[in-house]
Amino acid sequence: MTGGTRDDTADIEPRQLQQLMLRVAAEDSSALAELYKRTSGRLFGICVSMLRSESDAEDVLQDVYTSVWRRARQYDPAKAGVLNWMAVIARNRSIDQLRGRRASAPIDEAGEVADDAPSAFDLVEAADDRRRLAGCLEELDETPRRAIRTAFFEGLSYAELASREAVPLGTMKSWIRRGLLRLRGCLDR
Structure with missing residues (x-):
């Protein structure tokens, strides 16, 4: 876990998470802080398991909550629970981070890829x-x-x-x- 945060998802009901998300959608920064407190442990775990680096996971986690702040109005409780919706964002941001790592590797490290398509x-x-x-x-x-x-x-x-x-x-x-x-x-x- 990062910076002393704790995962309070075990003692919070989905309805409470939805209420927090509605407040975040209304640009209530204290609701975002509470949402962070209650969900960051779980999301950090997702990021670390994918990235295998705590420092990268911390960076991605910050991006996740920035994205949640910006996209809170798009959240639809009929499609997913708050935690599941946020987990998808964390997973996607982690994948983006992994792609960025691969893109930064030197071209010399790239293997030759056979092109099975017929030539012109x-x-x-x-x-x-x-x-x-x-x-x-x-x-x-x-x-x-x-x-x-x-x-x-x-x-x-x-x-x-x-x-x-x-x-x-x-x-x-x-x-x-x-x-x-x-x-x-x-x-x-």
Whole structure:
């Protein structure tokens, strides 16, 4: 605990905390002092457990009560109890403090992070490949083009395609095989 404060949350009812918060919202500084007296021990514990530093926790705790003073009018008893609302503020301020610590580390200490996203070159190359494939597909006759698109883009089997087109299975396989050979020849140019 900081500076001789004590945690009186065990002997205060939530209704009393709400009354104090209403007074803080009305800019009653004595209510803020009483709220601090009754809740600072618990909030300090939250800050210390997250920050692992009493001096950092004291700094954050001061920010918490400054924030409570400024935001007391925003407190809604229907959404959370006073102590829970203040605990969320303490937690968020502690996280902000931790982020600040990380941001201040030298860049040399940062590990390399792999970027799994495709490079701009890969994206342009893939787009070019799609354009070439679409152009080559257009060079095919309508029947093999439709069969290839349906097989590869809709995932139908040769048997399903043959049934759909009302042709023998061997005919469907021939259409697709010849169409794929023409596509390969077109793409190799």
